[in-house]
Amino acid sequence: MKKLLVLTTALTSLAFAANADVTVMSWGGAYGEAQTEAHVKPWAAATGNAAVMVDSDNPAPALKAMVEAGNVTVDVASVEYADAVRLCDEGVLEPIDPATVKPGADGTAAVDDFFPGAITECGVATDIWANVFAYDTTKFPEGPKTVADFFDLTKFPGKRGLRKGAKAVLELALLGDGVAPADVYATLGTPEGVDRAFAKLDTIKSEVVWWEAGAQAPQLLADGEVAMTTAYNGRIFGAAVGEGKPFQIVWDGQIYESELYVVPKGAPNKDLAMDFISYATSTEGLRAQASNISYGAPRKSSNIEPIIYKDGKTDMAPHSPTNPANMANSLLTSSDFWVDHDAELNERFQAWLSQ
Template structure:
């Protein structure tokens, strides 16, 4: 039986995987578990190819390093949308022909079945996920309902968890300061807007506990280290559904985007990598993923029938970022903005942290 290794860690962790025929990077945690059930196990059953999933905090970093060093040991990686655009522009990724992707279960060509933006020159969406904030319902008699509440330490006292980085934090700050989602990037594109975002963050800075890996956010909430925290919506959903945690998501001000499968330039098993992506991003693959974790499928045909959580009774639609009721004040991440401004804003962010 041929082996496929689904791998994601640092470069030092890849050496042991050198014997494997195919290597794929993903993020681990509840997300990695969902992908194992939705993609890996069915792929094994269908193809007879042994598949192993290992996790990483951010697969884009080692992918870039491997391609630049000329020592590519990964065939598929799961990375954020902005990273997929940037790495494609830099020549780090292989192009993916949308014509090679399967039609929807209803026969709709892939080009028409995928939601707008879900397939780019070098990437295919695995799901639509969201940065949200959530709170422990045992901490407040009446919980927060608006993004502004995240910054209201008087009405909702307690520590706040925030991801340690500029992306999605600056946008949250502006929305918390009253900027409508539709105007966030116009404001953030100006020096005054950047100053405004950091000024809003200043109001809670002394009460922030910073997190970096996706698994840390729900853990901070579970341990009582924070009263509310930003998090990936699927992590909060998994903690509530699988572990019975008293967590509640606030969808107001959510920041959503596509997560993407990519193939690094020079992947040793490019042909098999493309097969894995086609299988996983089919109608059935994306629907199966949404049955495991509350990230929305990027194909219309995947949503054509009701999606039920793996418990067999929970209807997933209300828990997905793309549910109409969750999109009232939602912001789609601008990959173009972050491709252009990531370096400068993160430099400013790190300087602000050290102040």
Template sequence: MKKLLALTTALTVVAYAAQAETTLTVMSWGGAYGEAQTEGHVKPFMAKTGITTVMTDSDNPAPVIKSQVEAGNVTVDVASVEYADAIRLCDEGLLETIDPATLPAGADGTPATEDFLEGAITECGVSTDIWSNVFAYDSSKFPEGPKTAADFFDLEKFPGKRGLRKGAKAVLELALMGDGVPASEVYAVLGTPEGVDRAFAKLDTIKKDVVWWEAGAQAPQLLADGEVAMTTAYNGRIFAAAINEGKPFNIVWDGQIYENEMYVVPKGAPNMEQAMEFIRYATSTEGLRAQAQHISYGPARKSAMKEELLFKDGKTVMAPHLPTAPENLKNALLTSADFWVDRDAELNERFNAWLAAN
């Protein structure tokens, strides 16, 4: 009996030693978002498990994951990617599948498959939050402020440069809503050649006044530096600049384009078991609430919203700042992952040709 106990103890020590030597690598988007995931997920996960976990930044983790898996040199264990990229990479066999049955129940006991919002669990991904593409402005320059998607394109009423993310996704949708297409009809219109032409024609009206950005942290910085009068941005980045830095930035929710962000595991990740353990922790009720206390992205679990959610300052109520707040959803567009999985390459080729043309 003593020998069995000694053997069991020795094996446990070896297991913990091996776990302590593991370094789990999580890739995300940097800036305020990466900080929110570090504070809400990485640090408490390390404290709970003893697994050394590091956060690394990328302007867009999806292409990095694709190139690593295809080269057979995977160094990232968990990545935070956009919803359409999670679907596409999974379809291409570049991600590990995630069994929904392994995800923890909500804090109130609700099974994960019932607790998560519709669409928040896919074959290879689990939602970390619901975020939004919005546009924002400096209220010291426009006290009355723009109020609609159309105002973003009105250079006469609201003069000045415009910041836009460099790519077709969320830019073409905004262009159509700015041209009067209701959010509910955007993908039906954009799915036709005439609709694509209409979107680019709308972009033509501001093309000479656009400053293009690629990394999420650039958008609020362009606004802060006065390089643009208004800019599209990830809503959480604008919230962080306003709350943490006291910037006079306001968000226009009309025409917001929202979607789930997903944690995925690249095919052949070096620390597969620990990667899945991290995702289970990070997407628990506790993990999703913790992230949402650092940035204004909505938790994708119902149980995470059952109690009032406060910003890390303990005073700011988060609900009005989330993309999913009822007031913010009046003319909002849920990104169509299916549309972008099918049309991404084609529309970005058209976008790049348009960008290069005089």
């Protein structure tokens, strides 16, 4: 039923895109807007092709449903790293030849210009983003300061917002319980470690408001429905800097990874999709996206000069997951771990939710 719902929602949102030469599916909100302004509109202008952006709460399940149904209506999608690897292994995605990815502005080959691992068999990274938690400074003028504070209902009372799923939530629980980032996946790979993560979540379960779409997290905070919430860092940046909301990110315990552009098997405009990805992930394309939202650019040549927000004055460095000051107690998501354990841990998570 869930898969059918995802597919139905995706197809409904795509109805107006039937005449596009390239249809890109992404996450909506500030993120989708950033990719539209940095990639979709400029590529269309440069090539003369029609391009359109459509939104999804999570493009990966929608893509898989389309391919399995034999009714693929998007050409490019933006998916999380682990999903790109898993879907590629499952035969859902088209391979991408690294030679088709543009060299850096200085001529450096793409495979040397991108950060390690940013070009995979079926995907090219567009940004480095993070799961963080944030709070309203009018409610907590002095902090929280650490990931442990997220779980401290005595010192920082109030509801907590959490994404409804195992990924990044179980890691956050272990980080909040004092597990060092270097030990998180080794711990989570054991039955005892999984039990420990859920035991930590038990300490706040009665106070959790679950969110599923990225736009919900800052809205929960703005509406006062939660005292603090996990969120995609770009969503909080957009609300704080773009809309003037009194929100503050706590970078301690951030869980970061890459987002990738992929092409589904059976994409109606495969060749144009590959051209779009090459254009979007160029030095200039990635700088343009990073100037529209506070996610790090995943290739070296895009970061040679400071990146300034579209307001023309805000230096994006302090707001980026890749800023050294923001990475002191950070965790790089293990795509290998989630490719291997996603099904079992989400099954355990759903069982825990129903208890």
